[in-house]
Amino acid sequence: MIRVTPAPDSTSAKAARPFAPDLHDARHLQLKGVLLLVWAAVSFGVCFFARDLHHWVVAGWPLGYWVAAQGAVVVFMVIVVVYAMAMSRFERQDQQSASAIAPPGQPPHG
Secondary structure, three states, rough: OOOOOOOOOOHHHHHOOOOOOOOHHHHHHHHHHHHHHHHHHHHHHHOHHHHOOOOOOOEEEEHHHHHHEEEEHHHHHHHHHHHHHHHHHHHHHHHHHHHOOOOOOOOOOO
16 A cells, blocks of 8 residues: 655645644743642632631621632633633734734734
8 A cells, every 4th residue: 555645844734733832832831820720729729628617607608608609610710711811912912023023015924
């Protein structure tokens, strides 16, 4: 059987790679790491100590109930919003730096 391999610059070779290596620079990895640590701390840490918060009552329910039942969900939604805003900011910064580097008369690629 004859095996045909595509040329290195063909579109099928580009499609085989899941994403460009420059998509995961230090900013993105730090953001993901910090948000994952916040998620883990809220999901496991705060819920673990929720029993100790039963001394305070909010709207007729112990504060531990609110923290365990609602707090983790609210914090997760805040994490998603922060991630979306930060990624949007990173993309704007990358577009600005690409347009500053591009020679005059040529649109930046990307």
